[in-house]
Amino acid sequence: MRDADADAGSCRGGVDTAAAPAGGAPPAHAPGPGRDAASAARGSRMRPHIFTLSVPFPTPLEAEIAHGSLAPDAEPHQRVVGKDLTVSGRILVVRWKAEDCRLLRISVINFLDQLSLVVRTMQRFGPPVSR
Amino acid sequence: MARCWRTRGGLTSRLLAQVGFLPGDTARHHRAVILDLLQEALTESGLTSQDIDCIAYTKGPGMGAPLVSVAVVARTVAQLWNKPLVGVNHCIGHIEMGRLITGATSPTVLYVSGGNTQVIAYSEHRYRIFGETIDIAVGNCLDRFARVLKISNDPSPGYNIEQMAKRGKKLVELPYTVKGMDVSFSGILSFIEDVAHRMLATGECTPEDLCFSLQETVFAMLVEITERAMAHCGSQEALIVGGVGCNVRLQEMMATMCQERGARLFATDERFCIDNGAMIAQAGWEMFRAGHRTPLSDSGVTQRYRTDEVEVTWRD
Numbered sequence: 001m002r003d004a005d006a007d008a009g010s011c012r013g014g015v016d017t018a019a020a021p022a023g024g025a026p027p028a029h030a031p032g033p034g035r036d037a038a039s040a041a042r043g044s045r046m047r048p049h050i051f052t053l054s055v056p057f058p059t060p061l062e063a064e065i066a067h068g069s070l071a072p073d074a075e076p077h078q079r080v081v082g083k084d085l086t087v088s089g090r091i092l093v094v095r096w097k098a099e100d101c102r103l104l105r106i107s108v109i110n111f112l113d114q115l116s117l118v119v120r121t122m123q124r125f126g127p128p129v130s131r
Numbered sequence: 132m133a134r135c136w137r138t139r140g141g142l143t144s145r146l147l148a149q150v151g152f153l154p155g156d157t158a159r160h161h162r163a164v165i166l167d168l169l170q171e172a173l174t175e176s177g178l179t180s181q182d183i184d185c186i187a188y189t190k191g192p193g194m195g196a197p198l199v200s201v202a203v204v205a206r207t208v209a210q211l212w213n214k215p216l217v218g219v220n221h222c223i224g225h226i227e228m229g230r231l232i233t234g235a236t237s238p239t240v241l242y243v244s245g246g247n248t249q250v251i252a253y254s255e256h257r258y259r260i261f262g263e264t265i266d267i268a269v270g271n272c273l274d275r276f277a278r279v280l281k282i283s284n285d286p287s288p289g290y291n292i293e294q295m296a297k298r299g300k301k302l303v304e305l306p307y308t309v310k311g312m313d314v315s316f317s318g319i320l321s322f323i324e325d326v327a328h329r330m331l332a333t334g335e336c337t338p339e340d341l342c343f344s345l346q347e348t349v350f351a352m353l354v355e356i357t358e359r360a361m362a363h364c365g366s367q368e369a370l371i372v373g374g375v376g377c378n379v380r381l382q383e384m385m386a387t388m389c390q391e392r393g394a395r396l397f398a399t400d401e402r403f404c405i406d407n408g409a410m411i412a413q414a415g416w417e418m419f420r421a422g423h424r425t426p427l428s429d430s431g432v433t434q435r436y437r438t439d440e441v442e443v444t445w446r447d
Contacts, residue, residue, distance in 0.1 A: 069206040072431040073199050110196065114203050117162050121207040124166050125180065128211050 049104050051096040055115065060090045061128055067092055069118045070111070081107045151245075151274060158196035165204050180212040187415020190218030190425070191436035193246065198432035206430060217415045218425040221406075222247060222438040225372040226258060227417055228410035233397035239366040241357045241385065242438075244373035244406070245270035248314065248353070250360045251438055253446060258438045261360040262312035269349055270375045272316035276345055279324055280331075280338050292342045293378050299343025303336050307348055312359055314352045319345070350381045354388045361394060370397040376404040421445035 057063040064087055071085045081098040094111065098104035173179070188205035189198060209216045226240055239261075240251040248264040267275075270289060277288030282295065306322050308315040323341070330336050336344075357369060369389050371382065382398050389396040403410065421444040 065207060065210040068210050068427045069203045072206070072427060072429075073202065074431055076195060113158075113162065114199060117165075117200065118203050118207050120166060121204050122211065124170070125208050126211050129181075129213050131213060 049098045053094040055092040063087045154194040154196045158200045161200040185215045185419045187217045191433035216425045219414045224410035224414040227414040229372040232399045235397040238368035238370035239361045242373045243375035262356040266317040295339045295342040296346045299339040301340040303344040305348045367394045374405045377401045417445040
């Protein structure tokens, strides 16, 4: 799955920048079956693409805030690309499942843009007030 | 906290120059400017985050990516500052700002922009849609007409059509499509796409004549459906909101119709006709006062959001 690996590489760089306050390189990886044109043509009888992104934050509260900001909006091509977001300690975990490689790539890129905006917002207008 | 959103340095005309506003480019623009704008608003108003009562944002309708770009910031600051969130319908933002600025009490509203064309009247806790476009918005029709005639986008196609129309002398007959309470603009657009170049080449008319004829035709259609709604409601007030509401010719034609009915016409100037953040804040304030809150889980944006879906609890 060369495309996703390349994206994972650039993801890693992008997420590093975006998650600057978190510190450390987050493990962005893309396991999943390789696909060539022939197997793509065989359609959805192949296993779907899976892409997982783990974004660490300085505190669990900030991970929850990022989750609260990024989870509510629906994916545009819900039948073909879906994602779910969970928080595990101070890590925001995003897991994609997609039939189509191109739409997966677009969704991941769009998500990273919005994630970057959330992180910049937290840097600029944070830290969270005490509850 | 009230702040009007402004594009920076002619960005609007560059964004529009392609085939209308593209969602991706628009979203990129919003992401690039939003945090500075938020900071400016706080600084200019002299407020701190703790002075804020609630965060109002546009839930829809509109283009997906730009809506999301703003919503994620709204949700983030709401959580950072521990303030409630209020998701606002964009059309209702226009209506509430129009009511505030003009003082109209219960007008029949003509909402006309690049993305929307509706005739709305308030009844029993809903902004009811009495009539609307069955295809494209009137602003969209004007913008695409301008593109066919290669009219400049700077400052906006609608503004340039309006200026050229003033120099038009000949009324060219264009398709006039009113269907009951509704209007349709795709016919006039395909007509123009077919015949404009031929008519201009033969010297049958000038681009100014076409601009004049387009305005007279589409605005007459809007006046007709507004009048029909006013007759239904026995309304003595009309209010124009939305970017196309800046057009002085439309205001004149609506004023004539209102005068004939003994009704009053209200309109705002360009600071408030065109999409702006303050209108979302205004509607958000009304909603917040009436007890509306948008839980995070319900705060997702939506490209389709009918004006009559909202329960207008802040009015009797």
